[in-house]
Structure formats: C-alpha cells, structure tokens
Amino acid sequence: MPSARSSSAVVGQITRGTTGTNRLRRVDRWIARHAALRRAADPLVIDLGYGASGVTALELHARLARVRPDVEVLGLEIDPARVARARAQLAELRAGTTSFAADAHVSFARGGFEVPVPEDRRPAVIRAFNVLRQYDEHDVPAAWTSMAARLSTDGVLVEGTCDELGRIATWVAVGADAVPRTFTVSLRLAGLERPSIAAERLPKVLIHRNVPGERVHALLTALDAEWDRAAAVSPFGAEHRWRTSVAALEASGWPLRERSRWRLGELTVPWDAVAPRTED
Numbered sequence: 001m002p003s004a005r006s007s008s009a010v011v012g013q014i015t016r017g018t019t020g021t022n023r024l025r026r027v028d029r030w031i032a033r034h035a036a037l038r039r040a041a042d043p044l045v046i047d048l049g050y051g052a053s054g055v056t057a058l059e060l061h062a063r064l065a066r067v068r069p070d071v072e073v074l075g076l077e078i079d080p081a082r083v084a085r086a087r088a089q090l091a092e093l094r095a096g097t098t099s100f101a102a103d104a105h106v107s108f109a110r111g112g113f114e115v116p117v118p119e120d121r122r123p124a125v126i127r128a129f130n131v132l133r134q135y136d137e138h139d140v141p142a143a144w145t146s147m148a149a150r151l152s153t154d155g156v157l158v159e160g161t162c163d164e165l166g167r168i169a170t171w172v173a174v175g176a177d178a179v180p181r182t183f184t185v186s187l188r189l190a191g192l193e194r195p196s197i198a199a200e201r202l203p204k205v206l207i208h209r210n211v212p213g214e215r216v217h218a219l220l221t222a223l224d225a226e227w228d229r230a231a232a233v234s235p236f237g238a239e240h241r242w243r244t245s246v247a248a249l250e251a252s253g254w255p256l257r258e259r260s261r262w263r264l265g266e267l268t269v270p271w272d273a274v275a276p277r278t279e280d
Contacts, residue, residue, distance in 0.1 A: 009114060010111060013078070013134065014078050019050065020164055021055055021059070022059065022166060023056065023162060023166040024162065025063070026162065026186040027127065027129060027160065027162070027169055029063065030186070031063075031158060032063055032066065034125070034156060035154070036152075036154055037064060037067070040154070043064075043068045043070055044124055045060065045073050045123060045126075046073075046074050046115060046117070046127065048076050048111075048126055049128055049130070049131035050086065051082070051130075054075055054087075056075075057073050057075035057106055058089070058093065058100045060127065061100075061106045062101070065101075065104070071105065072106075073104075073107075074117065076108075076109055076110070076112070077111070078110065078111070087108050090106060113143050113146040114150075117150065122151060122155065123151055124151075125155060125157075126150065126155070126156075128143075128158070128159045129162065132203065132205075137204055137208055140204050141178070143159075144159065144174050145178040148178040149178070151175075151176040152176065153176055155175075155176050156175065156176075157174040158172075158174075160184075161201050161202070167187070167188035169186045169187075170183070170184065170186070170206075171183075171184050171186075172203050172205065180271040181270070181271055182257065182268050182269065183270075183274045184268040186264065186265055186266045187266075189239055189241075189242050190238055192265075194227060195224055196221070196223065196224045209276050214276060214277055215274045215275060215276075215277065216274040216276075223246075226244075226245040226248040226252075227245045230248070239265075242265055243263065257269065
C-alpha cells in the first residue's frame, strides 16, 4: 500500500482534510450503541484521520460519553500541522471557551494506519472515515489489516465515507481479525429522492462495484424499487415510506439487521450480502 513514512514510521497518506461540524453524527450514533464500546473493559476510541480540525474527535467523545462516561478518544493525524491545530483547539476546550466539556477525555497525536497508542492499549473502536477514498481499491485490505491488528479482541474498525453535510453515509464494520462483518447505509430521509444516492458515498472497497452483477448494485437496485413501490405511503412521511421500503426488502429475502434503527434511515446487512464478486 502506498505510504508516507517518516522516522516515526507513520503509515498512510495525508488526506484532503475536509472536516465539517456534525458531519459524522450518523456513524457516531451507530458506534454509541455498538457492543464493542458498551462492553469494553477499556473504552478507548480512535478517530483516525480527523482532518483539518479536531472537531470530529470532540463531537465523537460528546456523543459516546452519553452511554460510556469513561470513554476516551484519541485523534490521530499524519500531518503534524493538523495535530498542532487540534491541540490548540483542545487548549481552548480546557479553558472552558467551547461548547464541549472542559474535562473531556480527548487527546491528539501523530499517527496513521499503524495506530500508535500509548502503553500498547488496545482500542475498543477505531473510526476511519473519509480516509480510504483517495486510495486504490487494492490498498484497502492492507489498511484494514494494519488498523484491525491494534484492536482489542472484541473491538471494531468502522471504515466508511459520507458527504460533506453528513446526510449520506455508508460504512463497513471490521473485526479484530480484519474480516468485515456488516455493511451499513445511513441516509437523511427528509428530501430523499432515491436511496441509491448512497452509491456516491460507498466505501472504497465497494464504490467501483456498483455495476450489474455485483451484490451491492443488486441491493441498491432492490432498495430503489421498494422505495418507488412505497410512494403510496409517502403522505405519512419519509420515515414511514423508508420503513415500508426496508420491510418489503427484508420480506423479499434480503438479510437485514438492526430493525430498531430503520427509523433513523439506516439499513444494515451482513458483509457477505454485498461483498464483491471477485471475493468468491
């Protein structure tokens, strides 16, 4: 995998650095209910590649602390200037001049896919969002393996992407063995025209697979079809239309999971339901 290595053996490439307030709220909510966080003996969470601002790490901590008050978030970036900027933001937080808790357990350091963690701690969660989009598809397995190797035994790597406003997001949950477990689509339902808009923000491992004959294409095509059929219930609201659509999708044989989260515009399937055909 292409890498930029320094004397400290930081592995990876500097990302474009696009960062937006509240951009990662969808995946943060999903992480907050995940067993990897809730049951962790050491609730350390990594925000890998947070970008030009440390705000996503601060928001991540605020959201996760509601369910795990003892959660600790470490933001990692390759670019030393970004680390310095995030630490300056953290100093403002400590001074009580931000909207975040002044005593939030958040820190920032330089690092990449090697995921350097003090005292060899094992993170419960690594969130790597909008990081692998600039890589080639064949680089993904090595990146997953490197990050997953740092996880606790029951930890999870959450790797995916979203649009600039956080209204469209998709991600893959990967276990500590570097094997992908699930794939999730999360959409803002208000104003949604077609669910297949998610194709624009698929993870790198899937974004080139949205073509006939591939499983992820079949999923999005079937979801669009059910969305169209559910147009009759649209007067009852976008959430009702979405839930009608995904219920019909499940009834047609798709192995959907996490029914309780359908109301949020989410859909989760086992990885093998969308895995690239070339993996056969």
